[in-house]
Amino acid sequence: MTSKKTPRFHLVYWPEIQGRGEFVRLALEDAGATYTDIARLPEQLGGGHGAIEAALAGDRGKVRPFAPPILVHGKVVVAQVAAILHYVGPLLGLAPKKEAQRLEVLQHQLTLTDFVAEVHDTHHPISTELTYEKQAAEAKKRAKSFREKRMPKFLGYFESLLEGNGKKAKWLVGKSATTLDLSMFQIVEGLAYAFPRSFDRFSENIPRLMDLHGRVMARPGIAAYLASERRLPFNEMGIFRHYAALDGK
Amino acid sequence: MTSKKTPRFHLVYWPEIQGRGEFVRLALEDAGATYTDIARLPEQLGGGHGAIEAALAGDRGKVRPFAPPILVHGKVVVAQVAAILHYVGPLLGLAPKKEAQRLEVLQHQLTLTDFVAEVHDTHHPISTELTYEKQAAEAKKRAKSFREKRMPKFLGYFESLLEGNGKKAKWLVGKSATTLDLSMFQIVEGLAYAFPRSFDRFSENIPRLMDLHGRVMARPGIAAYLASERRLPFNEMGIFRHYAALDGK
Numbered sequence: 001m002t003s004k005k006t007p008r009f010h011l012v013y014w015p016e017i018q019g020r021g022e023f024v025r026l027a028l029e030d031a032g033a034t035y036t037d038i039a040r041l042p043e044q045l046g047g048g049h050g051a052i053e054a055a056l057a058g059d060r061g062k063v064r065p066f067a068p069p070i071l072v073h074g075k076v077v078v079a080q081v082a083a084i085l086h087y088v089g090p091l092l093g094l095a096p097k098k099e100a101q102r103l104e105v106l107q108h109q110l111t112l113t114d115f116v117a118e119v120h121d122t123h124h125p126i127s128t129e130l131t132y133e134k135q136a137a138e139a140k141k142r143a144k145s146f147r148e149k150r151m152p153k154f155l156g157y158f159e160s161l162l163e164g165n166g167k168k169a170k171w172l173v174g175k176s177a178t179t180l181d182l183s184m185f186q187i188v189e190g191l192a193y194a195f196p197r198s199f200d201r202f203s204e205n206i207p208r209l210m211d212l213h214g215r216v217m218a219r220p221g222i223a224a225y226l227a228s229e230r231r232l233p234f235n236e237m238g239i240f241r242h243y244a245a246l247d248g249k
Numbered sequence: 250m251t252s253k254k255t256p257r258f259h260l261v262y263w264p265e266i267q268g269r270g271e272f273v274r275l276a277l278e279d280a281g282a283t284y285t286d287i288a289r290l291p292e293q294l295g296g297g298h299g300a301i302e303a304a305l306a307g308d309r310g311k312v313r314p315f316a317p318p319i320l321v322h323g324k325v326v327v328a329q330v331a332a333i334l335h336y337v338g339p340l341l342g343l344a345p346k347k348e349a350q351r352l353e354v355l356q357h358q359l360t361l362t363d364f365v366a367e368v369h370d371t372h373h374p375i376s377t378e379l380t381y382e383k384q385a386a387e388a389k390k391r392a393k394s395f396r397e398k399r400m401p402k403f404l405g406y407f408e409s410l411l412e413g414n415g416k417k418a419k420w421l422v423g424k425s426a427t428t429l430d431l432s433m434f435q436i437v438e439g440l441a442y443a444f445p446r447s448f449d450r451f452s453e454n455i456p457r458l459m460d461l462h463g464r465v466m467a468r469p470g471i472a473a474y475l476a477s478e479r480r481l482p483f484n485e486m487g488i489f490r491h492y493a494a495l496d497g498k
Contacts, residue, residue, distance in 0.1 A: 058413075063353055063356070064409075064410070064413060065356070066357075066360045066403075066406050067360075075349070076349060076352070078352055078353075078356055079356055079360075080355075080356045080359035080360065082331070082355075082359055083352060083355045083356040083359055086352075086355065087352055100324070100325060103325070103327055103332060103335075103336055104312050104327075106329075106331075106332045106335065107312070107314070107327055107328050107329045107332040108315075110329035110331055110332055110359075110362070111315045111316075111328075111329065113359070113362070114366065117363065117366055121370065121374075125370075125374050125375060125387065125391070126374060126387065126390045126391050126394060127390070127391065127394035127398070128394075128398075128399075129394060129398055130394075138374065138375065138387050138390075141375045141376070141387075142374070142375050142376065145375060145376035145377075145378060145379075149376070149377075149378055150377075154315075157315050160313075161313070164307075164313060
């Protein structure tokens with residue numbers, strides 16, 4: 001990844017949170033790619049929120065994205081997590097070689113995208129413009145439905161995918177780890193942070209996903225990343241937020 | 250599309266609604282592809298909800314999808330609208346030839362995917378398990394935020410994309426119509442149905458998108474489809490639902 005043939009990766013994402021950008025960071029870190037997390041640079045060096053605003057205004061090339069995360073790689077400017085991972089997976093050695101399996105990874109990543117949006121809406125069911133506190137009553141209702149129906153439905157599906165991928169299969173699609181497995185790791189991390197009580201209880205139903213989580217965590221690139229200052233802690237500004245009132249009893 | 254070299258397309262989607270399946274139907278219809286809308290066949294012929302349940306159980310091949318719509322094409326089984334369109338676009342002549350532009354179409358389609366989920370949540374902000382009537386109070390709040398903030402933000406973005414694609418450009422990406430343009434047509438159709446008052450008022454701000462909508466509607470394959478019985482009417486079971494209480498004043 002650091003050869004002169006490959007241009008450097010530039011990630012444009014909020015510097016205070018893991019958020020959706022974390023799915024991209026994990027792929028870059030797992031592969032040991034050299035990248036710049038632009039907005040985490042000091043403003044004097046072109047970082048901060050100004051870098052995000054500039055990218056959204058189209059300073060990075062022909063493509064003007066709707067929202068971060070944005071990956072810049074040479075002339076390529078790509079936003080939306082699943083599109084970024086679809087592009088970057090093969091470059092990082094984190095995509096299946098067969099085109100049909102690459103399409104399958106995209107499909108499942110989109111299901112994770114839907115799931116992440118539902119996680120977000122547990123604390124923001126009414127409006128992204130309002131604080132959590134101003135929609136806490138509705139959030140409590142939505143989170144209950146999430147914990148009892150949606151989380152089991154989504155995670156149960158991915159558990160069965162892992163089961164269906166064969167006795168010897170360690171990864172969700174194909175025989176090697178893909179960006180999808182890294183994303184699933186992050187989902188487990190996030191749910192364990194946001195819903196410690198209810199996710200801990202539910203996790204007994206998804207032994208294969210929990211095992212996958214452990215194996216991703218032990219990968220050298222991921223282990224080094226998690227031990228570094230580059231890994232931001234979870235907080236109450238990102239997608240996965242811990243509010244005790246949303247975690248049930 | 251009807252040559253012997255290309256296997257027939259099979260679409261697996263709810264037979265009662267346009268829903269997310271409509272984005273796929275529009276692409277197939279625009280291209281004049283021969284396809285079977287499996288679940289709309291009589292049950293004796295393998296149609297109905299049983300066909301959907303069977304596909305979700307994995308009867309169509311190795312890939313077991315999370316939810317409809319599902320497109321089956323030879324050995325390929327692909328779900329999630331954006332993944333389906335990414336796969337089928339080149340086969341139908343509805344994708345840019347340049348790989349970078351194809352990635353751009355995917356990126357923008359994912360932004361539409363996010364938008365469609367937000368449209369859905371205007372009538373289901375708390376739980377997909379409950380009827381609209383049981384979450385009507387919360388829906389009223391969410392719809393207000395949608396009408397006033399989210400719809401202008403998303404549609405304003407796509408309007409500016411069309412503007413940015415050059416004076417002579419008639420389509421969102423590149424020089425020819427893509428699946429993205431057909432999807433944008435459907436978004437306009439759906440908003441006009443669901444929010445007649447507020448969308449009609451807002452539409453003055455998006456003249457380029459309204460013009461695009463008209464041009465897609467006039468395409469021979471689309472015009473023939475809209476005039477046929479294959480085009481289901483909008484109703485209060487799909488994504489775009491009309492509830493007067495959600496349309497503002």
